[in-house]
Amino acid sequence: MGTTPAILVRQLHKHFGSLHALQGIDLEVQQGEFFALLGPNGAGKTTLISILAGLTRASSGSAAVMGHDVVKDYRATRTALGVVPQELVYDPFFTVREGLRIQSGYFGLRHNDDWIDEIMAHLDLLDKADRNMRTLSGGMKRRVLVAQALVHKPPVIILDEPTAGVDVELRQSLWAFIRKLNEDGHTIVLTTHYLEEAQALCNRVAMLKQGRIVALDSTANLLKSIAERHLCLRITPDALPAGLAARVVSYTEGLYVLALDHYADMEGVLAQLRESGICIQEMELTQPDLEDVFVQVMGAS
Amino acid sequence: MVGFYTLLYKEMLRFWKVSFQTVLAPVITALLYLLIFSHVLEAHVQVYPGVRYTAFLVPGLVMMSMLQNAFANSSSSLIQSKITGNIVFMLLPPLSYLEFFAAYLLASVVRGVVVGLGVFVVTLAFTQLTILHPLWLIVFAFLGTGILGALGIIAGIWAEKFDQLAAFQNFLIMPLTFLSGVFYSIHSLPAFWQEVSRFNPIFYMIDGFRYGFFGIADVTPQLSLLVVGVCFVALSALTLILLKSGYKLRH
Numbered sequence: 105m106g107t108t109p110a111i112l113v114r115q116l117h118k119h120f121g122s123l124h125a126l127q128g129i130d131l132e133v134q135q136g137e138f139f140a141l142l143g144p145n146g147a148g149k150t151t152l153i154s155i156l157a158g159l160t161r162a163s164s165g166s167a168a169v170m171g172h173d174v175v176k177d178y179r180a181t182r183t184a185l186g187v188v189p190q191e192l193v194y195d196p197f198f199t200v201r202e203g204l205r206i207q208s209g210y211f212g213l214r215h216n217d218d219w220i221d222e223i224m225a226h227l228d229l230l231d232k233a234d235r236n237m238r239t240l241s242g243g244m245k246r247r248v249l250v251a252q253a254l255v256h257k258p259p260v261i262i263l264d265e266p267t268a269g270v271d272v273e274l275r276q277s278l279w280a281f282i283r284k285l286n287e288d289g290h291t292i293v294l295t296t297h298y299l300e301e302a303q304a305l306c307n308r309v310a311m312l313k314q315g316r317i318v319a320l321d322s323t324a325n326l327l328k329s330i331a332e333r334h335l336c337l338r339i340t341p342d343a344l345p346a347g348l349a350a351r352v353v354s355y356t357e358g359l360y361v362l363a364l365d366h367y368a369d370m371e372g373v374l375a376q377l378r379e380s381g382i383c384i385q386e387m388e389l390t391q392p393d394l395e396d397v398f399v400q401v402m403g404a405s
Numbered sequence: 406m407v408g409f410y411t412l413l414y415k416e417m418l419r420f421w422k423v424s425f426q427t428v429l430a431p432v433i434t435a436l437l438y439l440l441i442f443s444h445v446l447e448a449h450v451q452v453y454p455g456v457r458y459t460a461f462l463v464p465g466l467v468m469m470s471m472l473q474n475a476f477a478n479s480s481s482s483l484i485q486s487k488i489t490g491n492i493v494f495m496l497l498p499p500l501s502y503l504e505f506f507a508a509y510l511l512a513s514v515v516r517g518v519v520v521g522l523g524v525f526v527v528t529l530a531f532t533q534l535t536i537l538h539p540l541w542l543i544v545f546a547f548l549g550t551g552i553l554g555a556l557g558i559i560a561g562i563w564a565e566k567f568d569q570l571a572a573f574q575n576f577l578i579m580p581l582t583f584l585s586g587v588f589y590s591i592h593s594l595p596a597f598w599q600e601v602s603r604f605n606p607i608f609y610m611i612d613g614f615r616y617g618f619f620g621i622a623d624v625t626p627q628l629s630l631l632v633v634g635v636c637f638v639a640l641s642a643l644t645l646i647l648l649k650s651g652y653k654l655r656h
């Protein structure tokens with residue numbers, strides 16, 4: 105693969121009337137990445153995706169997909185891009201298979217049934233193939249939306265909250281499928297409010313807040329940036345030595361959560377407990393997760 | 406080109422799947438007009454020498470049905486797609502605005518012509534018609550449905566709610582079609598209304614279409630062709646400009 109970034113965004117601004125929805129976004133996603141775009145409701149994730157997809161025009165700045173400018177070279181951009189929209193939309197006139205065939209046709213593909221069948225198999229849609237879209241449940245409609253985005257095997261796939269309203273089983277099969285696509289070389293960008301999904305899947309993360317990128321790094325680095333680890337303890341007697349009081353993060357129903365700056369701090373904590381003749385009933389050391397990072401980043405900025 | 410064919414196919418499949426409403430219903434409506442008007446007026450009105458009123462009425466009804474259905478096809482398809490949000494399925498792929506325009510326009514023409522044929526076939530039971538100039542007839546059928554199809558695209562893009570589209574239909578399309586000489590020759594109108602009718606493009610569509618049947622009309626077919634042709638080019642250009650700019654489709 106070349107060195108052209110899959111997505112390149114420079115100083116992107118978007119105004120909706122008086123609302124400044126995107127305030128100078130700079131972003132580069134390399135080919136083959138599995139990238140997460142995170143942020144609270146209204147942060148501007150969908151707006152950014154819409155600009156890349158040509159559904160919305162930027163107020164200023166530039167955006168390119170696989171080296172093609174999204175405005176000047178819109179046909180090449182859209183061929184390179186598969187987008188799963190956030191809104192649960194469908195065409196009530198058609199069956200699942202008709203919809204997928206029509207969508208293939210829009211991308212200039214005529215005989216696409218083999219690939220359509222493969223997508224349907226991965227998304228567990230084969231038994232719904234001839235059902236009218238109107239008669240499908242919400243989660244099933246979401247699967248069809250994912251399928252529609254993939255009919256033309258786009259090198260860059262953007263999924264805007266693909267797992268909202270989707271059951272556990274499909275989430276797992278969906279992510280297995282997307283992961284396989286990523287291994288085959290497709291670039292994946294996803295937004296989700298389930299941060300554990302992003303943490304498990306994505307190699308890099310951007311966090312958006314009010315139209316600005318407030319964190320952009322590899323998932324590993326972001327996790328490392330939170331030095332603090334938590335030690336959960338249940339003890340008898342239920343009385344923490346005074347020397348540990350400064351470490352207490354929370355105490356609920358007999359469960360202490362203590363903050364450790366380094367693993368080495370464990371030694372000291374355990375020593376103090378031993379000296380005070382306290383017995384440990386239950387102990388767990390938790391790793392910081394992306395949610396902790398998210399909360400910290402959103403709180404700080 | 407595959408994109409264009411697919412969109413055309415999708416639009417035709419859409420109206421065909423609900424052909425009960427999109428084809429049968431307008432044919433029945435036209436039939437009711439024919440029954441009532443010809444019953445009431447047959448004995449009293451003769452517009453052209455040697456042409457019975459029922460025979461005079463049929464081309465007008467056929468054309469009116471074609472025009473209304475051509476408009477209904479593109480406008481209702483677009484507004485439905487916009488309101489349900491599935492318009493994104495057509496905005497995400499690399500369809501050019503020209504393909505988009507041509508597919509919606511042609512689907513409207515096909516729907517109009519199918520309904521027109523239906524009305525024509527049904528009216529054969531009531532009156533015999535000879536077609537003197539089939540070429541004129543075909544030209545006006547295609548241009549007329551094309552104009553209304555383009556107008557439907559414009560209305561569908563512009564309207565944000567169903568009632569805005571209904572207003573467009575009730576305050577523009579309906580008056581223009583009814584005041585266009587479907588049921589009468591404009592020569593039977595008072596001078597003032599005759600003049601007003603001459604500013605109504607639909608009058609020329611119907612007059613030219615009727616010329617195709619009888620070889621007589623209120624104005625010459627060349628004049629009608631000129632007016633209708635200019636309207637077609639102008640509305641098509643306007644539609645293409647709107648589509649290219651992304652007006653109301655891409656914020």
Ligand SMILES: Nc1ncnc2c1ncn2[C@@H]1O[C@H](COP(=O)(O)OP(=O)(O)OP(=O)(O)O)[C@@H](O)[C@H]1O
Pocket residue numbers: 120123125143144145146147148149150151152190656
């Ligand atoms: N068409 C529009 N007109 C006006 N304002 C809009 C429009 N689309 C989005 N906005 C506003 O832009 C801001 C960003 O919205 P956006 O949908 O991009 O957020 P998001 O990050 O996708 O949020 P969510 O997690 O809820 O999906 C919001 O304040 C929203 O109200």
Ligand SMILES: [Mg+2]
Pocket residue numbers: 149150151190264
């Ligand atoms: Mg969103």
